[in-house]
Amino acid sequence: AVHKRGGKPLTPTRKQMRWVGQVNYQDGEGWVELHWWPALLPHLTGIRKNFTSYQLHQASALRSVYSWRLLELLMRFEDTGWLEMSIEDFAQSMDATEKQQADFAAIRRKIIEPAIKELMNKDGWDVQWRPIKKGRKVTALRFEFKRADQMALEI
Template identity: 45%
Template sequence: MGDTSLWQSLMTQELNIPTLAEDIVSKSKQLDNLVSKSNSLVRASYKLTLQEQRLVLLAISKLDSRKIGSHPNPKHDQMKVRISAIDFAEVWGISPKKAYEELREASNELFERKITEIDGKKVSKMRWVSKSEYHDGEGWVSLTFSLDVLPFITLLRDKFTSYKLSMVSGLRSVYSIRLFELFAQFQDTGILRIHLEDLTNMLEAPYTRYTDMARRVIRPAVEELRLKSNLEIEWRAITEGRSVKTLEFKFKEAAQGKLDL
């Protein structure tokens, strides 16, 4: 027994295999990472798959904006983030095998994804990343955020939203994640009022009728947030004439605390 323990100890040291305790600490640190976005990015129009959303959020949480500084032309490597399949699996609670597949798929498509920002009559479009590399066989991806999107995720001093990565780690719907971010933006008041058309455009949801938005987007997202986030949520549709024009959400932290996922 003694020889076996010594062999295992030597193997762990030589291969630098983390212990269970180290794994837990590593995961805990990652889940404590902050995701910070400007409020305009939170409310911008874009559509990502769940895998792409997870990749973007994890990358933002790892981005060290202090290294970028206020220089108008930050170095290429200062905008670059490396995500391993192991990191991806730990944070999002999936198997390493599935993480490899999702990471490869997300990195392949993310370069083509755009963000549309509307400021009055001005409409601006930008890419999330200027470069995406997947290293097949090694199980990691490197993302380089575009210069256009960088001001929306770094050096944020006002009008921004922050939350811990752990607060969305259990969510399985892109709509739930986006709705959570809107709630986080209005956490001081606990009330979000938003035009139905604005919400539909933000999510780039493929529905034009309120009944479809309610059935396929809002109700499922609210239900998932109630089950998996530390939130109590009530919402209602506000009509003008015969049409639903505005949605009102009232939310607060649940007294019983977050459920184990």
């Protein structure tokens, strides 16, 4: 719906919403209870239509939060087999620290390389990546990926 004031369309308002309204942590139990933010509830009914899903058991061996976040990014583009995004968007998606965001070498060393190694070794992905530069500065990243036909056996 387009909202108008005096016949002129209003500029869109920015809306922010929390996912979780309350979390109950069960100390020593290994589980939590989540209560969804009330305004989010109407959106949850169509969640399977709007979000990529993947088998949890596929990624159960992943230990790094960066591996999980990279997997989620890659799964959004599973149909194409490639993902290209600005370094700023990537850093934000990975929830990189300000110090890491200011230093591409830190992003590469602490986030990209360990996450890709874990996805390849523990979850059977073939991932190639490269930085995209303007001059000497890295401005974007390109990932090309697919599920490996067969996972390597550890000997």
